[in-house]
Amino acid sequence: MSHRLLFELGTEEIPASMIVPALEDLRRGMEGALAEPGLGWEEVHTFTTPRRLAVLFTGLPERCPDRGELAWGPPVSVAFDTAGRPTPAAEGFARKLGVGTDSLEQADNERGRYVVVRQVVPGIPVVDLVKEILPGVIASIRWPKTMYWTPSRFRFIRPIRWIVLLWDDEVIPFEFEGVKADRWSRGHRLIGPSRIEISEAAAYEEILRSGGILVSPGERRRIIEAGLQRISGDLQPVPDSELLETVVHLNEWPAVIKGSFSPEFLRIPAEVLVTVMRHHQKYFSLVDQEGRLAPSFVAVINNRQDADGTIREGHEKVLRARLEDAAFFWDADRKIRLSERVERLRDVLFQEKLGSYFDKTGRLVRLSNRLDPDPQLAEAARLCKADLTTEMVRELPELQGVMGGLYAREEGYPEGVWRAVYEHYRPVSLDDELPESRNGALLSVADRMDTIVGCFGAGIVPSGSSDPFGLRRQAQGAVEILRAWRFEYSLRELVESALSGFPWEEEQGVREAVLAFLEQRVSFLLERLGLARDVVRAVCATGIASASPAELEDRARAVARIRGNEDFEALAVAFKRAMNLLARSGESEVAEPDPGRLQEEGEKRFYEVLQEWVPRVRASVERKDYDRALELIAEIRPAVDRFFDDVLVMVDDASVRRNRLALLRRVVDSILMVVDPSQILVQGGGENG
Amino acid sequence: MATFQDLVHQLLGFWKDYGCVIQQPYDVEVGAGTMHPETFFRVLGPRPYQVAYVQPSRRPADGRYAENPNRVYRHHQLQVILKPAPEDVQDVYLDSLRSIGIVLRSADLRFEEDNWESPTLGAWGIGWQVLLNGLEITQFTYFQQAGGRDLDPISAEITYGLERIAAFVTGKDNVFDLLWSPTVTYGTVRRREEREFSRYNFELADTPLLFQLFDLYERESNRCLEAECVLPAYDYCLKCSHTFNLLDSRGAISVTQRVALINRVRSLAVDIASAYVKQS
Numbered sequence: 001m002s003h004r005l006l007f008e009l010g011t012e013e014i015p016a017s018m019i020v021p022a023l024e025d026l027r028r029g030m031e032g033a034l035a036e037p038g039l040g041w042e043e044v045h046t047f048t049t050p051r052r053l054a055v056l057f058t059g060l061p062e063r064c065p066d067r068g069e070l071a072w073g074p075p076v077s078v079a080f081d082t083a084g085r086p087t088p089a090a091e092g093f094a095r096k097l098g099v100g101t102d103s104l105e106q107a108d109n110e111r112g113r114y115v116v117v118r119q120v121v122p123g124i125p126v127v128d129l130v131k132e133i134l135p136g137v138i139a140s141i142r143w144p145k146t147m148y149w150t151p152s153r154f155r156f157i158r159p160i161r162w163i164v165l166l167w168d169d170e171v172i173p174f175e176f177e178g179v180k181a182d183r184w185s186r187g188h189r190l191i192g193p194s195r196i197e198i199s200e201a202a203a204y205e206e207i208l209r210s211g212g213i214l215v216s217p218g219e220r221r222r223i224i225e226a227g228l229q230r231i232s233g234d235l236q237p238v239p240d241s242e243l244l245e246t247v248v249h250l251n252e253w254p255a256v257i258k259g260s261f262s263p264e265f266l267r268i269p270a271e272v273l274v275t276v277m278r279h280h281q282k283y284f285s286l287v288d289q290e291g292r293l294a295p296s297f298v299a300v301i302n303n304r305q306d307a308d309g310t311i312r313e314g315h316e317k318v319l320r321a322r323l324e325d326a327a328f329f330w331d332a333d334r335k336i337r338l339s340e341r342v343e344r345l346r347d348v349l350f351q352e353k354l355g356s357y358f359d360k361t362g363r364l365v366r367l368s369n370r371l372d373p374d375p376q377l378a379e380a381a382r383l384c385k386a387d388l389t390t391e392m393v394r395e396l397p398e399l400q401g402v403m404g405g406l407y408a409r410e411e412g413y414p415e416g417v418w419r420a421v422y423e424h425y426r427p428v429s430l431d432d433e434l435p436e437s438r439n440g441a442l443l444s445v446a447d448r449m450d451t452i453v454g455c456f457g458a459g460i461v462p463s464g465s466s467d468p469f470g471l472r473r474q475a476q477g478a479v480e481i482l483r484a485w486r487f488e489y490s491l492r493e494l495v496e497s498a499l500s501g502f503p504w505e506e507e508q509g510v511r512e513a514v515l516a517f518l519e520q521r522v523s524f525l526l527e528r529l530g531l532a533r534d535v536v537r538a539v540c541a542t543g544i545a546s547a548s549p550a551e552l553e554d555r556a557r558a559v560a561r562i563r564g565n566e567d568f569e570a571l572a573v574a575f576k577r578a579m580n581l582l583a584r585s586g587e588s589e590v591a592e593p594d595p596g597r598l599q600e601e602g603e604k605r606f607y608e609v610l611q612e613w614v615p616r617v618r619a620s621v622e623r624k625d626y627d628r629a630l631e632l633i634a635e636i637r638p639a640v641d642r643f644f645d646d647v648l649v650m651v652d653d654a655s656v657r658r659n660r661l662a663l664l665r666r667v668v669d670s671i672l673m674v675v676d677p678s679q680i681l682v683q684g685g686g687e688n689g
Numbered sequence: 690m691a692t693f694q695d696l697v698h699q700l701l702g703f704w705k706d707y708g709c710v711i712q713q714p715y716d717v718e719v720g721a722g723t724m725h726p727e728t729f730f731r732v733l734g735p736r737p738y739q740v741a742y743v744q745p746s747r748r749p750a751d752g753r754y755a756e757n758p759n760r761v762y763r764h765h766q767l768q769v770i771l772k773p774a775p776e777d778v779q780d781v782y783l784d785s786l787r788s789i790g791i792v793l794r795s796a797d798l799r800f801e802e803d804n805w806e807s808p809t810l811g812a813w814g815i816g817w818q819v820l821l822n823g824l825e826i827t828q829f830t831y832f833q834q835a836g837g838r839d840l841d842p843i844s845a846e847i848t849y850g851l852e853r854i855a856a857f858v859t860g861k862d863n864v865f866d867l868l869w870s871p872t873v874t875y876g877t878v879r880r881r882e883e884r885e886f887s888r889y890n891f892e893l894a895d896t897p898l899l900f901q902l903f904d905l906y907e908r909e910s911n912r913c914l915e916a917e918c919v920l921p922a923y924d925y926c927l928k929c930s931h932t933f934n935l936l937d938s939r940g941a942i943s944v945t946q947r948v949a950l951i952n953r954v955r956s957l958a959v960d961i962a963s964a965y966v967k968q969s
Contacts, residue, residue: 050800
């Protein structure tokens with residue numbers, strides 16, 4: 001007999017962004033807890049709306065599988081006499097379990113050998129298991145921010161108000177935080193019944209549909225997407241997957257409506273209009289065939305329809321008020337020039353120990369000047385934070401930078417200035433676009449480096465989940481830009497330049513900490529580009545400080561291409577051996593090899609080879625031809641192996657030994673210009689990753 | 690529902706029938722209904738309480754000289770505290786909307802995450818803004834802390850924005866066109882006040898004097914606290930808070946100063962809350 005299990009956890013409205021991860025926790029928790037005693041099932045379905053998380057299992061058996069278990073009796077030494085006959089202790093044990101002494105077996109545990117009886121423990125009914133596991137499963141759902149509402153101080157995202165727990169068509173008796181499970185779910189707040197009876201687990205989705213609830217987020221998404229296309233007519237909705245996900249999880253039954261606003265507002269920059277619609281009202285924007293913003297919007301409502309248009313009118317009115325505010329800010333802000341606003345940044349705190357944004361502006365002008373002496377870049381650096389004093393940015397903080405750029409353009413600054421200001425917060429997230437202009441890219445890097453170095457100097461260092469200034473994101477953006485624009489600044493150069501903006505004496509600790517931090521970000525970047533982890537490590541292990549992210553990428557790609565090469569793979573062994581010898585010698589400074597001290601034929605031959613090889617490797621590296629450099633590196637493998645076969649390095653004569661170590665040092669140093677082969681995992685000649 | 694006063698009357702009637710104590714606005718300047726002693730003190734400690742009142746709330750920075758159709762310096766909040774929060778509190782709230790003639794069946798209503806926090810009161814809670822056809826009409830909060838203290842039991846706070854709801858219900862675009870009574874508009878009742886206070890808040894307020902007043906109010910609040918006279922201490926704490934808001938709207942507070950001043954008000958609120966709990 002196959003059964004269905006329905007669990008619906010009814011809550012007050014859960015924040016949209018938290019629903020999907022919570023449902024995933026719930027599903028995984030239930031699957032894990034049910035699978036533990038060996039239970040199997042056919043299908044698992046999950047459902048969710050803002051007010052409920054639900055899981056439906058089908059094809060469950062009545063009971064958990066039986067388990068074999070050992071009943072432990074007395075030690076063998078006590079259970080049997082010297083002739084091997086059962087003692088009264090053994091007989092008593094057998095009697096207690098209702099078996100004959102011939103059923104007694106023996107087994108070991110950490111204390112010795114014991115008499116046991118093999119028993120079959122019948123599996124418990126699945127409904128009993130469900131009652132047992134659910135409290136733990138509910139409590140295991142992770143939420144970013146929780147509340148309590150009962151005296152027990154149980155913490156959850158919002159109060160739990162009802163629970164439906166059905167085994168086919170029967171309620172499983174269960175209670176959690178004062179809420180008793182039953183078969184009564186809740187309908188849509190506006191268009192459904194307040195209580196709705198779920199007669200049978202499998203009918204859940206259809207019964208709730210009749211109560212004005214679409215429990216499948218996929219179905220709600222399809223309705224919204226189809227509605228967006230249909231209602232847009234000749235216009236095109238601006239694709240916005242994040243907003244789409246949000247509105248999917250904000251409504252229990254969505255419908256799509258189109259509204260409009262007065263074309264007069266189109267005099268405000270499109271960036272502002274879109275931000276007001278998106279962030280404040282969760283509306284989709286529409287553009288015409290030429291990509292121009294249209295004076296209309298699409299809203300997703302929590303109702304089946306807007307029969308008499310009153311919902312649309314309401315939304316239009318709210319948007320109008322918001323746009324009036326925006327228009328007011330747009331006009332008011334432009335009455336004060338950005339260059340005047342720079343002075344006001346003295347009153348805007350960047351960070352307590354790092355001063356105001358005025359101080360930061362000064363550092364940015366100097367830092368960007370070190371990167372590129374273009375006067376337009378310096379001007380952009382001077383103006384880039386001025387928009388923090390505008391009403392518009394105070395109201396719509398997500399427009400920082402963008403507003404500064406727009407105001408600068410209005411004031412007639414050249415594109416090399418205004419666009420740099422406009423773009424200098426990009427990328428805002430991992431998926432955001434990078435600056436498209438060179439000055440924008442440079443200014444963004446400068447701003448990020450100043451923040452990172454400054455925060456590290458002030459003791460604000462990301463650890464675990466704590467990263468209040470978002471330094472990881474800042475650093476990630478910096479290395480992404482450096483790589484994409486193929487800037488040639490080495491990371492050390494960038495850190496040094498940023499450090500020079502601060503008056504600290506002792507800089508070594510900060511410098512090294514920031515470089516180590518940047519190394520993690522570069523590694524992450526290279527892996528994100530699809531490079532295998534060991535390849536990334538092999539490149540980063542040579543030291544990232546003197547390289548640019550673009551160079552590290554090129555080297556990693558070249559390593560990925562050559563890694564299947566037999567000589568290259570085999571080189572790791574010889575390389576490690578050479579490194580060990582150098583380390584063991586305890587001589588940190590190994591001089592250049594002295595040809596006059598070469599004694600044996602093998603080392604003389606090796607010296608000759610290196611005389612030619614080392615300059616060729618160096619020349620390839622200088623040409624940035626890492627493929628050629630790696631080919632050369634792979635080619636040196638037989639010579640190194642022969643050297644090790646023919647010549648004993650660690651001889652007693654110190655001067656001879658030093659000379660041989662010096663030969664190895666030349667090889668190792670040349671290889672490390674590109675890669676540390678000891679980090680490469682040998683794949684047995686397979687394809688590289 | 691035709692007038693602003695009908696709306697107030699109807700909503701207070703609803704909560705009176707529900708069993709709330711109907712209180713009067715507090716007579717010290719406050720920025721929000723939460724600052725009324727009937728909220729700040731009543732949510733502390735174990736005793737159940739249910740109260741509703743209108744609170745004129747002064748936000749000096751929001752003043753627009755009566756020229757903006759949606760923003761006013763002094764708006765009206767209708768505040769409800771239900772302690773402990775009943776299980777069906779959201780349903781009761783929706784019933785209160787029905788009671789003022791809002792037809793929910795043909796509306797778009799959502800509870801969207803919006804957690805409330807008042808740094809000056811050391812108070813915060815978890816909750817939503819309630820959006821009706823895109824318009825924020827209510828802040829709905831489960832208080833978790835007040836005066837820096839964990840609360841038990843938990844109170845539900847419902848704060849209606851009366852001007853917005855009135856504009857919605859009566860279909861007016863401009864708050865000053867609302868009918869306060871059948872023959873008198875909101876503009877007639879309030880326009881002069883909005884103009885003069887906007888002028889005072891943005892142009893006239895004597896900032897050195899206000900800084901002095903802040904210090905004096907703070908001193909007096911502490912003196913009352915030392916004498917274990919809690920409610921007067923709280924009045925002066927509220928005066929500090931309002932003085933801070935005035936200074937802020939004059940743009941007289943730098944960012945560093947701001948944190949320090951907020952902390953001074955907060956520290957008063959925390960001491961007052963703990964003295965209140967100790968005494969009761």
